[in-house]
Amino acid sequence: MAAAGASAVTVRALVPGADVALIERVLNVHDAPSSTTFVCVGDEISTEGQEGFLRGHGTQVVDGKLVATVCGVVERVNKLIYVKTLNSRYNAEQGDVVVGRVADLAGKAWRVDLKSRQEAKLLLSAVHLPGGIQRRRNAEDELNMRSFFREGELISAEVQSVHADGSVALHTRSAKYGKLVCGQLLEVPPNLIKRQKQHFHTLEALGVELIIGCNGLVWVAPLRPDRLAAANAAAGGGAGEEDEAAAAQPPPPPSRTQLEVVCRMANAIRVLTRLYMPVYPASIMATYEAAVEGEVALADMLEPGFLEAVVAQEAQRRSSAMQE
């Protein structure tokens, strides 16, 4: 870990468990209360009182009993029973918005790395063609695949389907999906990302575009006119003539203040990741505003001082929410 000072670089040793110790110190909590819903590998999960149940991740049926295959907490949502671990790779579900990097091109499809168990496939027939027209893809389109996405480029897409062997098919059938340029990519544990109605957020007041991928990759970028047009088109339905014209022009380079705002948002997300708190727009904005109001310097946002302030603020928010 390094923090840039005025002219020197400070290097601090990585202490595993330091963040947990920080949280315990601020909340004055030692030895958190034990919960009885932890399970370990091979433990039987009780399904009493439930006529039918859906078996989710981290479980398997052995001799008619539901048995856990990972160590973690049992979660029950309606009829779905699954085991949630602290650490896990992203498991794709249909309809998830994801951010991934193109790893390879192979015969009418791109292979996209989603930081999941397997690379996902984006078929040429599942890509949004400019102009929004639907037509058959011919041999010329196949030869020009690199003009759409090259190896190493970041794209946002939606999960079209997940097959039985775990392979994932993506699509970018909307103007809001596509290549991502000029911004910051952050890696967040996928367990911290909740599935919500909206994963694309254009914060016009701040001039920032935020894409929270369900696979744990979060994209923060200065808002550009063509992306704003795409967002409006997706929301309003149908691209207008002015939007097309705006998309055709090259966007102006971002100003220093815009870049600082983007960096501050990125640091806010890093703070939430360090404290293992869920990452969603409200929590990101709360952390961002806490940094702005506290006049915390950009480089000091990851220091223990600001982390403690965020922990205290979250504890207060939760206790007042519980009192209501």
Next chain:
Amino acid sequence: MDVDKAGPGPGSARSRGRLPAQLRTLVCERAVLDRADGSAKWTQEGSSVLAAVYGPRQAKLQKEDAERAVVEVVFKPRAGLQGHEDRSLELDIRGILEGVIPLGMFPRTSVMVVLQVLQDDGAALSCALNAAAAALVDAGVPLNSMFSSVSCALTSDKRLVLDPDASEEQAAAARFCFTYPHHFDLTKPAPAGASAASAPAATDDAAAAPVVGDSVLGSRCVGAFSTDDLLDAAALCRRGCERVAAFARLSLAKSLQAAGGA
């Protein structure tokens, strides 16, 4: 084989007065590495191994299997390059891991386990297997059962000693390393009529005794020994595995508590 005789006598004196069937102090740290999916450092007093698990993730085309996951093991000695002994250990460890990971669940993926020996004072293979087990749990890789591993050595005067250190291993006529599956229930209190368990039933939280299976997951035996020695060593290691399993349970419960129900 009266290995439970109290007090070290002449001829069987172990360093620091250890009993023949006494394990060394166990320490387990989880989530020590940042970039690995799962990691753990397992220490048995003088021996220490760091394990890192990467996966299940996309396998390379040459190595991928369309029907099951591929397990890759890298065993790095404390000093120097990998030798033939290390390659042989990699094969053994891979066989054991292929037995516990449900490979058919993740076709076309690979699970890579990297084991680095930090200190070697005997029983390095057992230490490595225990570290791998903790790292797999940390990574959230689904497993069919937990496993633990213990080494023992047959001394020149035909006595079995559990968890030998380096000097005992070198002086031994034969060395054994057995890996047994086990499971424990973190939700239930001590089950009635549990099989042979040496962990005392104390409070309701720590009362669930680990149950070690009868079948062996893997074994590695080096030296000259009779069939009776082999069976005695297997039974002794099974009892040692019960204690390792009890420790693993405590360590897991503690680390899950520390992270809280996040």
